[in-house]
Amino acid sequence: MDSPLVPFGRPPTERADAARNREVLLCTARAMIAELGAEHVTMDGLAERAGLGKGTVFRRFGTRAGIFRALLDAEEQRFQCEVLSGPPPLGPGGDPVDRLIAYGRARTRFLLERHEIARASFERKGPVPPAVGPNFSGPHIRMLLAQAALGLPDPDTLSLQLASALEGPALLFLVADLPPEGRAGCGQDDLGTLLADGWQTLIERIARR
Amino acid sequence: MDSPLVPFGRPPTERADAARNREVLLCTARAMIAELGAEHVTMDGLAERAGLGKGTVFRRFGTRAGIFRALLDAEEQRFQCEVLSGPPPLGPGGDPVDRLIAYGRARTRFLLERHEIARASFERKGPVPPAVGPNFSGPHIRMLLAQAALGLPDPDTLSLQLASALEGPALLFLVADLPPEGRAGCGQDDLGTLLADGWQTLIERIARR
DNA sequence: GACGTAACCGGACTTTACCCCGTTTCTGTC
DNA sequence: GACAGAAACGGGGTAAAGTCCGGTTACGTC
Numbered sequence: 001m002d003s004p005l006v007p008f009g010r011p012p013t014e015r016a017d018a019a020r021n022r023e024v025l026l027c028t029a030r031a032m033i034a035e036l037g038a039e040h041v042t043m044d045g046l047a048e049r050a051g052l053g054k055g056t057v058f059r060r061f062g063t064r065a066g067i068f069r070a071l072l073d074a075e076e077q078r079f080q081c082e083v084l085s086g087p088p089p090l091g092p093g094g095d096p097v098d099r100l101i102a103y104g105r106a107r108t109r110f111l112l113e114r115h116e117i118a119r120a121s122f123e124r125k126g127p128v129p130p131a132v133g134p135n136f137s138g139p140h141i142r143m144l145l146a147q148a149a150l151g152l153p154d155p156d157t158l159s160l161q162l163a164s165a166l167e168g169p170a171l172l173f174l175v176a177d178l179p180p181e182g183r184a185g186c187g188q189d190d191l192g193t194l195l196a197d198g199w200q201t202l203i204e205r206i207a208r209r
Numbered sequence: 210m211d212s213p214l215v216p217f218g219r220p221p222t223e224r225a226d227a228a229r230n231r232e233v234l235l236c237t238a239r240a241m242i243a244e245l246g247a248e249h250v251t252m253d254g255l256a257e258r259a260g261l262g263k264g265t266v267f268r269r270f271g272t273r274a275g276i277f278r279a280l281l282d283a284e285e286q287r288f289q290c291e292v293l294s295g296p297p298p299l300g301p302g303g304d305p306v307d308r309l310i311a312y313g314r315a316r317t318r319f320l321l322e323r324h325e326i327a328r329a330s331f332e333r334k335g336p337v338p339p340a341v342g343p344n345f346s347g348p349h350i351r352m353l354l355a356q357a358a359l360g361l362p363d364p365d366t367l368s369l370q371l372a373s374a375l376e377g378p379a380l381l382f383l384v385a386d387l388p389p390e391g392r393a394g395c396g397q398d399d400l401g402t403l404l405a406d407g408w409q410t411l412i413e414r415i416a417r418r
Numbered sequence: 419g420a421c422g423t424a425a426c427c428g429g430a431c432t433t434t435a436c437c438c439c440g441t442t443t444c445t446g447t448c
Numbered sequence: 449g450a451c452a453g454a455a456a457c458g459g460g461g462t463a464a465a466g467t468c469c470g471g472t473t474a475c476g477t478c
Binding site for chain 1: 248333334361362363365366367369370371373374375376377378380381403404406407408410411414415417
Binding site for chain 4: 017047055
């Protein structure tokens with residue numbers, strides 16, 4: 001009857017109970033984040049509320065940041081799908097400069113909407129946040145820059161820096177814990193507009209020939 | 210006899226013993242960082258090695274990150290002096306675009322040389338790193354952009370994004386714990402050159418009229 | 419030089435991320 | 449349906465950040 005949507009999940013690797021527990025933990029985590037805010041979600045609390053042992057939580061996610069990474073990954077995948085196979089200007093097919101601009105707009109919105117989780121997904125030791133960050137943005141920007149044939153030297157470094165310009169403000173340099181209603185004078189939407197427009201200016205200037 | 214170099218340190222605020230302990234802690238911290246790496250410096254260890262109580266350490270610096278911030282602050286001040294009152298092209302007096310480029314080069318080098326401490330100066334909770342980050346770079350870039358009279362819309366946001374392009378790679382997106390000898394294939398100097406050149410490209414493109 | 423106050427000191431205490439390992443549960447095979 | 453091996457589970461244990469408060473010490477005043 002309830003045949004699984006995915007015919008064979010991960011062939012030999014991952015037991016059914018493990019998968020189930022992963023889901024339970026992810027759901028519980030989402031609920032706790034919504035309720036308490038990401039920074040008040042503790043591993044003990046999560047385990048207890050999910051009805052599981054602490055060891056299980058760590059086995060599944062390795063580290064506290066791992067939980068938030070896992071949470072992001074799911075949404076990140078949908079985002080990447082849109083970028084890689086959606087309609088233009090975001091998806092393939094349009095002018096690369098337009099795609100760069102559209103990508104920045106979409107990414108800005110994506111990160112701002114999730115910045116609490118994104119920030120929580122950083123490891124305190126260890127270098128790069130494995131899922132967020134330039135791991136997708138960098139290469140994607142790099143590809144579009146190449147397609148745009150702007151004659152730029154060292155597109156590798158440049159795309160890293162552009163990715164940083166795009167993601168840094170949301171991840172690093174912005175007030176993280178704006179209480180639910182937003183900040184005085186500048187809501188999240190306004191901020192998103194400002195950043196998106198700034199990105200567009202940046203790209204237009206760089207692409208100008 | 211040994212009259213203090215600074216005639217009156219901080220007029221009424223800060224007792225002599227407190228100041229002395231601050232110095233001791235800062236020195237000890239520097240030594241421990243050099244010896245163990247920033248990430249292995251613990252508050253207990255620092256207190257014990259400095260011959261002080263843990264309470265004292267926290268009273269002085271508030272938080273673990275505070276120690277690294279204090280360490281950076283001293284050097285940051287020297288850096289800012291050079292920028293604000295040194296000779297051109299970094300200091301005032303030259304063409305603003307040249308100053309922007311020179312600033313980026315200097316800042317890149319500064320951050321790369323100190324990225325271990327800079328990364329350790331982040332608070333785990335709480336939003337912005339109060340001393341590092343765009344608190345100096347942002348406004349400075351903003352000022353130079355304005356002087357360059359490039360007709361850019363919203364220089365506030367743009368300078369935030371440029372500051373992020375400049376500092377992000379060193380602070381966020383780089384392998385932090387390169388063991389003392391550096392990484393295979395790309396030493397820190399090479400990396401600095403790449404980032405500095407990338408920054409220059411960025412600025413030149415944006416400034417092109 | 420004695421005194422009162424305020425700041426400082428120390429270390430025990432709490433909280434939280436993360437580890438370890440004996441025990442339980444699953445899954446494929448006979 | 450029972451077995452064996454492997455993987456997952458659980459919760460107590462450790463380390464390190466950060467808090468608290470009673471006792472102590474420095475500094476300005478008389």
